Amino acid sequence: MSSSTVHSGPWFGDFGGSFAPETLMASLLELEEAWKGIGQTPEFKEELSDLLCNYAGRATPLTHARRMSEELGCELWLKREDLLHTGAHKLNNALGQALLAKKMGKTRILAETGAGQHGVATATVCALLGLECVIYMGEVDAARQKPNALRMELLGARLEVVKHGQKTLKDAINEAMRAWVSDPEAHYLLGSALGPHPFPALVAGFQQVIGEEALEQIQRQAGGLPDTVVACVGGGSNAIGIFRAFVQEDAVELIGVEAGGEGIETGNHAARFSGGEPGILHGCRTWLLQDEGGQILPTHSVSAGLDYPAVGPEHAELQALNRARYAWCTDREALEAFDTLSRLEGIIPALESSHALGWVRSHRDSLSGKRVLVNLSGRGDKDLASVFAQRDGGET
Amino acid sequence: MSNRLVDKMNALRSDNRSGVAPYVTAGDGGMETTLSVLHALDQAGASCIELGIPFSDPIADGPVLQAASERALASGASLNSALAMLSRFRTEGGQAPIAVMSYANPLVRNGLSETAQRVADSGGDALIVPDIPLEEGAMLEEACALCGLCPVFFAAPTSSDERIQEAGARTRGFLYVVGRVGVTGAGTTFGEETQSFLNRAQKLSQAPIAVGFGISSPESVRAAVQNADLAIVGTALVQRLHESNKPAIEADSFLRELLQGLN
DSSP, X not given: XXXXXXXXXXXXXXXXXXXXXXXXXXXXXXXXXXXXXXGGSHHHHHHHHHHHHHXXXXXXXXXXXXXXXHHHTSEEEEEEGGGSGGGBTHHHHHXXXXXXXXXXXXXXXXXEESSSHHHHHHHHHHHHHTOEEEEEEEHHHHHHTHHHHHHXXXXXXXXXXXXXXXXXXXXXXHHHHHHHHHOTTSEEOOOSSOSSTTHHHHHHHHHTHHHHHHHHHXXXXXXXXXXXXXXXXXXXXXHHHHHTTTTTOTTSEEEEXXXXXXXXXXXXXXXXXXXOEEEEETTEEEEEOBOTTSOBOOOOOSSGGGOOSBOOHHHHHHHHTTSEEEEEEEHHHHHHHHHHHHHHHSOOBOHHHHHHHHHHHHTTTTTTTOEEEEEEOBBSGGGHHHHHHHHTTOOO | OOOHHHHXXXXXXXXXXXXXXXXXXXXXXXHHHHHHHHHHHHHHTOSOEEEEOOOSOOTTOOHHHHHHHHHHHHTTOOHHHHHHHHHHHHHTTOOSOEEEEXXXXXXXXXXXXXXXXXXXXXXXXXXXXTTOOGGGHHHHHHHHHHHTOEXXXXXXXXXXXXXXXXXXXXXXXXXXEESSSSOSSSOOOOOHHHHHHHHXXXXXXXXXXXXXXXXXXXXXXXXXXXXXXXXXXXXXXXXXXXXXXXXXXXXXXXXXXXXXXXX
């Protein structure tokens, strides 16, 4: 890929970098060397490609959502990462990194998880490759994504429930990084396109298969490029995975959808580009929700996977270049989209992916007649308890 | 430009002595308490005091310093209030070199150079930033050079010889040597492995060595300074201050006890 040389980090314009404690630098340098060495060999690529195809189920289909298209007045296509083994795009990265870690001689994997999809994907590949696995998950997330917490244990991972801070994704990353500082011989399998170099570029590299497939599929099935590509953005790995293939296509509009929570004006959201400013967190310079003294602010989203105060640095660069636009979708709009897709298409989307769909529904007027490609990054079975609790008027 | 920390480290070396550098979290127990603790530590014989600015997400810290940060933030502490307190420490005659420790984000929030200048104007002598490694160090060096602060870099047991050499050449005041892999708090045992690492750091670095992470008694101070110029005591002191009704008195007596490890 020509794009992989452009996007190899450590800097994405003014964003990214290597803001990690010295204890971790040797591990980060070792990882970068393995990625640029072993990771680029034909043998590695073939082995990964075989796993992606024959274990994970790639290529995932591209589905023309006909009934929802009719309702919205646009031509809606869904990239079906929900059909990937374990139910979300997270497995693409987990397989790539775990295979690399195994080649590096690592025997132990540490990972954080928010919605639990990355935790499940990591536990899955560790079972597959015979690696020890420890997953850090905030207590609030472990409760609202209970099916995933149970799946991780079933897959043989040790689940460490994080009980401080907001008890969500940010705190799980803090704890996973502390665990890695104490155990630098382990591999930290970071789940999104963020963190210190080389993670943002490494993770995006393993996720760009989504866009490569979608680009070929939509041209073949729909007869041309999409007008707009839409993806939800927590850390931003599914979004960068689909965007990368379309960045060079100037006519294609790229929209990243952040969690609008209860609305930007309430302050209870996770829309970094709408309510934040650049700063440094978890190893990279990027857009953050922070106060005037540089303390990180609490976030809110009905979706555990988007409930995070920072965003991947490559998105920060795409926004600075005006190549992608970052919008938001509220909890309510996402929940409505969750229902609509379930009823019109027989597809229950993850609450994360529902934010991309919710944005499309709220912008149907400006999208009228257009070909819209949404990355359906995951399936929503994990969210049933949250969604029904919301309906009953309770808090998730 | 003269700098209290550089002068102090030079003086220790020319006298062939070592020192103890206590760490306190600014605003834990209230900023007035921190001010009284700084004076107590200064008068009891601290060679340098590390003043920690609380941060919401301290990824290199263990549970005790995380809790101290949370308490300080909950009581309203900030970089601004810590620097105002530091100015008073100087106005009231405080002499010890002060190394301000913070994670990157609170320092870059309003411009790193502007902030470094304010630290210097308030009487600070060095900036210690655990999430600014050599790779990103130029920004720290530039900001510090403009106002005469010491930019402090780290060495860890995982660091290669080349990295320790580079850190030793680029750091000022002292090289912060992490005694063992891990977050702050749990005890470092100064066994053969740690001593041989400290010895490696000493050989590779021209700069004085300050070793930290888990030093909590006169015995561990004694062991630490066998191959180091400064023993940094953080977690043990922060915990004692938190549990004490009279933190300034506790700071005085604990530091005097630790200093016995130097004899």
